[in-house]
Amino acid sequence: MGKQLHRVLPVVAVVLLAAGAYLGLFWAPPDREMGDVQRIMYVHVPAVWMALLALTLNFCCSVTYLFKPSWKTDAMAEASAEVGLLFGTVGVLLGSIWGRPTWGVYWTWDPRITTAAIMLVAYVGYLALRRFVEDPEKRAVWSAVVGIIAAVDVPIVWFSVRWWRSLHQVQSSPKTVDPLMVLPLRVSAFAFLALMIVFISRRYLIALADRNAEVALPEALPTDDPATRGNSGTPKVVA
Amino acid sequence: MRKDLLIEWRTRARLNALVFFAMATLLLFSFALGPDTRLLERNAGGYLWLAILFASVLSLGESFRVEAENACLDGVRLAPADARAIFLSKALGNTALLVVLGIVLVPVMVALFGVKIVLGLGDLGLTLMLGCLALSAPGTVYSAIASNARARDVLLPLLLFPLIVPSLLAAAKATTLVLQGDPMHQLGSWFGLLSGFNLIYWGLGFLLFPKVIED
Numbered sequence: 351m352g353k354q355l356h357r358v359l360p361v362v363a364v365v366l367l368a369a370g371a372y373l374g375l376f377w378a379p380p381d382r383e384m385g386d387v388q389r390i391m392y393v394h395v396p397a398v399w400m401a402l403l404a405l406t407l408n409f410c411c412s413v414t415y416l417f418k419p420s421w422k423t424d425a426m427a428e429a430s431a432e433v434g435l436l437f438g439t440v441g442v443l444l445g446s447i448w449g450r451p452t453w454g455v456y457w458t459w460d461p462r463i464t465t466a467a468i469m470l471v472a473y474v475g476y477l478a479l480r481r482f483v484e485d486p487e488k489r490a491v492w493s494a495v496v497g498i499i500a501a502v503d504v505p506i507v508w509f510s511v512r513w514w515r516s517l518h519q520v521q522s523s524p525k526t527v528d529p530l531m532v533l534p535l536r537v538s539a540f541a542f543l544a545l546m547i548v549f550i551s552r553r554y555l556i557a558l559a560d561r562n563a564e565v566a567l568p569e570a571l572p573t574d575d576p577a578t579r580g581n582s583g584t585p586k587v588v589a
Numbered sequence: 590m591r592k593d594l595l596i597e598w599r600t601r602a603r604l605n606a607l608v609f610f611a612m613a614t615l616l617l618f619s620f621a622l623g624p625d626t627r628l629l630e631r632n633a634g635g636y637l638w639l640a641i642l643f644a645s646v647l648s649l650g651e652s653f654r655v656e657a658e659n660a661c662l663d664g665v666r667l668a669p670a671d672a673r674a675i676f677l678s679k680a681l682g683n684t685a686l687l688v689v690l691g692i693v694l695v696p697v698m699v700a701l702f703g704v705k706i707v708l709g710l711g712d713l714g715l716t717l718m719l720g721c722l723a724l725s726a727p728g729t730v731y732s733a734i735a736s737n738a739r740a741r742d743v744l745l746p747l748l749l750f751p752l753i754v755p756s757l758l759a760a761a762k763a764t765t766l767v768l769q770g771d772p773m774h775q776l777g778s779w780f781g782l783l784s785g786f787n788l789i790y791w792g793l794g795f796l797l798f799p800k801v802i803e804d
Binding site (some may be wrong): 371474482500 | 649700727730731734735737738739740741743744747750752754789790795797800801803
C-alpha cells in the first residue's frame with residue numbers, strides 16, 4: 351500500500367498540477383479589476399496554505415517529540431519544516447511578483463507580508479540549528495523546543511489579514527472568489543497538497559535514514575571538533 | 590540568581606564592556622545617518638532598542654558561557670533546585686542586566702539625539718522593563734541551546750532576531766511615544782502587546798526550559 355502510494359502520488363500531483371495550470375490559465379475568466387495578473391492566485395494561495403499546513407505539522411511533531419521521543423517524529427519534524435519553508439518561500443516570491451503590477455511594489459511592510467517573512471526567517475534559524483548540533487538526541491530535543499517557540503508566528507500569519515486590515519486582502523477561499531475561480535483554485539490546492547505529501551514523505555525517509563545511520567555508529571563518525579579529535583580519553587573542553 | 594548577579598558584580602568588566610558597546614552602537618547610528626537632528630530625534634526610540642538588542646545578544650551569549658566553562662551547568666543541574674527555577678533566575682538576571690544597561694543608555698541618548706522625555710520617567714521605566722523582559726525570556730532559552738551548539742555566535746541572533754521582532758517593534762514604538770508625547774493614547778495598546786508577548790514567551794520558556802538543559 352505504502353509503496354504503491356509512493357509511486358502513484360507523484361503522478362497524481364503532476365497531473366493535478368497540469369490540470370490546475372490549464373484551468374487557471376485558460377479556463378477561468380480574467381479578474382474584473384486585475385485582469386490576467388490575478389491568475390497567479392491559483393498557485394500563490396495553495397503554496398501558502400501548504401506552507402502553513404506543513405509548519406503546523408512541524409509544531410505537532412515537536413510537541414509529540416517532547417512527550418514521546420522517537421526518531422520517526424524527529425525525522426518528520428525535520429521534513430515538514432524544510433518542505434514548509436520551501437512552500438512558504440515560493441508563496442512569498444509569487445506574492446511579491448503579483449504585488450509589483452497590483453500594488454506597484456515588490457515589497458511593502460504590510461502585516462501579512464511582514465509576519466510571513468518573520469516566519470520564514472524563524473524556520474531558517476530552526477534548520478540552521480539542526481545543522482549546527484551534532485548530538486542527534488540533543489538536536490531532536492532542542493529543535494523541538496525551537497519548533498514550538500517558532501510556531502507562535504504561524505497562527506499570527508494566518509490571522510494577520512483579519513486583525514490588521516491593510517493592503518493584503520482577506521484569505522482567498524471558495525467563499526470570497528467567483529464560483530468560476532473556485533474549481534481551478536481547488537484543483538491547484540489538491541495538486542500542491544499531493545506535491546507536499548510527496549516531498550515530505552521522501553524527505554522523511556531520508557531524514558530517518560540519516561538518523562539511523564547517526565545512532566548506529568555514534569563513535570565511528572569523524573568529528574570536526576578539534577578538542578575531541580585524537581584524545582577521546584580526556585573530557586571535552588568547551589571554551 | 591544571586592550567583593549570577595554576584596558573578597556579574599565581581600566581573601564588572603563585562604557590564605562595562607556591554608555599556609560601552611551599546612553606547613558605541615548609539616554613536617554609530619548618529620554617524621551613519623549624518624547630522625540630521627530631526628531624523629535622529631524622531632527615531633531615537635528605535636535606535637535605543639537596537640542598541641539594547643545588540644548588547645543583549647552579547648550578554649545572553651555570555652550568560653551561559655559562564656556555565657559551560659568547567660561544566661558548571663551540571664553542578665547547577667545537580668543542585669536541589671527545579672530546572673524552572675534556573676530558568677526564572679537566569680532570565681530575571683538577564684532582564685536586570687538589560688534594564689541597568691537601558692537606564693545607563695537613556696541619558697546618553699538624550700544627550701546624543703537631543704530628545705525630550707515628554708511623558709515622564711515612569712512610563713519610560715515601564716517600557717524598558719517590559720521590553721527587557723520580552724528580550725530575556727526567549728533569549729535565555731535560545732542562549733542555553735546555542736551555547737552548546739557549533740557556531741553559537743551566529744546561531745543565537747539567527748534564532749532570536751526573527752522571534753523578537755514584535756516585541757522590538759512594540760518597545761520602540763512605545764519609547765517613541767514616551768519621548769514625543771502620546772496625543773492618540775496608543776501607548777496602552779503597545780504595552781498590551783508587550784505584556785502579551787511576555788506572557789507567551791515566559792510561559793513557554795518556563796515549560797520548555799527543563800527539556801533544554803536535561804541530559
